[in-house]
Amino acid sequence: xxxxxxxxxxxxxxxxxxxxxxxxxxxxxxxxxxxxxxxxxxxxxxxxxxxxxxxxxxxxxxxxxxxxxxxxxxxxxxxxxxxxxxxxxxxxxxxxxxxxxxxxxxxxxxxxxxxxxxxxxxxxxxxxxxxxxxxxxxxxxxxxxxxxxxxxxxxxxx
Amino acid sequence: xxxxxxxxxxxxxxxxxxxxxxxxxxxxxxxxxxxxxxxxxxxxxxxxxxxxxxxxxxxxxxxxxxxxxxxxxxxxxxxxxxx
Numbered sequence: 410x411x412x413x414x415x416x417x418x419x420x421x422x423x424x425x426x427x428x429x430x431x432x433x434x435x436x437x438x439x440x441x442x443x444x445x446x447x448x449x450x451x452x453x454x455x456x457x458x459x460x461x462x463x464x465x466x467x468x469x470x471x472x473x474x475x476x477x478x479x480x481x482x483x484x485x486x487x488x489x490x491x492x493x494x495x496x497x498x499x500x501x502x503x504x505x506x507x508x509x510x511x512x513x514x515x516x517x518x519x520x521x522x523x524x525x526x527x528x529x530x531x532x533x534x535x536x537x538x539x540x541x542x543x544x545x546x547x548x549x550x551x552x553x554x555x556x557x558x559x560x561x562x563x564x565x566x567x
Numbered sequence: 568x569x570x571x572x573x574x575x576x577x578x579x580x581x582x583x584x585x586x587x588x589x590x591x592x593x594x595x596x597x598x599x600x601x602x603x604x605x606x607x608x609x610x611x612x613x614x615x616x617x618x619x620x621x622x623x624x625x626x627x628x629x630x631x632x633x634x635x636x637x638x639x640x641x642x643x644x645x646x647x648x649x650x
Contacts, residue, residue: 475584551608553609556579
């Protein structure tokens with residue numbers, strides 16, 4: 410799977426895109442975007458009869474996944490993204506291998522418990538008990554490594 | 568023009584889509600500033616490390632290319648202010 414600029418997909422991106430495209434209403438929104446260009450959430454309500462909050466939520470999800478573009482300003486206006494996604498075994502293999510590289514590096518650089526330790530301390534970060542910097546310092550990790558491992562474990566999304 | 572100062576967290580959260588997102592942001596009129604300390608952490612330290620995995624090196628190189636191409640504006644520390 411790749412995008413028009415050949416950005417390699419991560420496992421996380423793969424999950425996100427597939428999850429979005431598995432929703433029929435979101436597919437209808439993408440089709441509407443392709444046909445009409447810029448549109449507002451109110452337009453979707455008129456076209457499909459979606460409740461306003463649902464339409465807003467779906468558009469926000471699609472924009473976060475990079476499948477729709479949110480224009481600046483209010484009320485919210487969206488426009489299509491000319492993405493070109495291709496799924497291949499090689500792309501999946503690359504995504505998985507890249508994740509393995511990071512995890513293998515962390516296990517070699519720190520210790521076998523580092524994944525569990527990051528997951529555990531992340532709860533304190535989420536609870537605003539620690540900043541990212543304080544959490545990485547507590548684990549005696551390079552800050553960038555702490556963030557990379559958290560990203561690889563999808564902790565930012567939880 | 569809106570100006571955004573990037574930190575390591577923001578960059579890493581974007582993952583491999585970071586260069587694409589930078590291109591989009593800059594082309595829509597945003598100015599993206601990269602502090603020298605963040606470049607040191609995500610680019611220089613990684614490229615200098617003998618044991619950094621290839622995907623980390625690729626990410627570091629991608630950030631360096633965004634700087635070279637002018638998409639990211641490097642902000643040097645103002646040493647004079649510390650005197």
